[in-house]
Amino acid sequence: MRVGVMGGTFDPIHLGHLAAASEVAHHFNLDTVVFVPAGSPWQKADREVSPAEDRYLMTVVATAADPRLIISRVDIDRPGPTYTVDTLRDLRDEWGGDADLFFITGADALNDILGWRDTDEVQRLAHLVGVTRPGHTLANPGLAPGTITLLEVPALAISSSDVRARVAEGAPISYLVPPGVESYIAKRGLYRAGLTGAAAPTRRATS
Ligand code: ATP
Ligand code: MG
Numbered sequence: 609m610r611v612g613v614m615g616g617t618f619d620p621i622h623l624g625h626l627a628a629a630s631e632v633a634h635h636f637n638l639d640t641v642v643f644v645p646a647g648s649p650w651q652k653a654d655r656e657v658s659p660a661e662d663r664y665l666m667t668v669v670a671t672a673a674d675p676r677l678i679i680s681r682v683d684i685d686r687p688g689p690t691y692t693v694d695t696l697r698d699l700r701d702e703w704g705g706d707a708d709l710f711f712i713t714g715a716d717a718l719n720d721i722l723g724w725r726d727t728d729e730v731q732r733l734a735h736l737v738g739v740t741r742p743g744h745t746l747a748n749p750g751l752a753p754g755t756i757t758l759l760e761v762p763a764l765a766i767s768s769s770d771v772r773a774r775v776a777e778g779a780p781i782s783y784l785v786p787p788g789v790e791s792y793i794a795k796r797g798l799y800r801a802g803l804t805g806a807a808a809p810t811r812r813a814t815s
Contacts, residue, residue, distance in 0.1 A: 612641035775799035
């Protein structure tokens with residue numbers, strides 16, 4: 609099995625994530641791409657992130673129609689901050705030693721890679737795939753050649769931050785996120801707080 613791994617906060621998942629996953633799947637002839645919503649992303653400690661279950665359900669809704677795309681709860685179900693090395697260890701346990709893992713990262717996140725925990729083990733566990741992202745320069749952040757591939761993907765200048773800000777302003781998000789995700793955001797009242805870059809206050813179905 610050749611398995612792509614797309615980690616992210618997915619707050620919310622948008623078409624930029626899906627286009628990148630689809631292009632990497634095509635280029636590397638992957639059997640599947642696993643989306644792994646982060647539990648509590650340590651890079652995003654400065655803002656309130658939407659509840660994990662909302663982010664998880666949005667990735668489920670967004671990928672439901674594509675048989676190549678699946679979701680893993682490993683990061684959501686593991687307590688504590690999410691580190692890529694733990695994600696890859698858990699997926700390796702789940703998929704067994706025969707699976708080749710390809711960890712997909714946008715150009716912006718790739719630039720932080722040397723700050724990731726256990727970069728050497730990350731590289732042992734997965735082949736890294738850096739993909740282009742508008743507004744960011746795609747470059748090897750100093751990893752050994754052969755452990756990383758830089759790949760151009762269709763340029764979609766979409767970010768979750770922008771989607772959140774648009775919802776807060778009442779601007780349209782159709783064609784930036786899948787229709788089901790747009791409906792989910794409206795139904796749950798996400799991102800309406802009016803603070804750019806901040807998620808809506810946590811609202812639980814039971815409260
Ligand atoms: P935020 O604005 O909240 O940081 P985001 O749009 O960057 O959200 P993340 O969940 O942080 O989304 O990103 C998950 C992964 O997807 C990262 O590796 C990121 O670089 C990549 N990614 C996000 N948007 C795009 C895009 N438009 N094109 C290519 N890669 C992307
Ligand atoms: Mg991001």
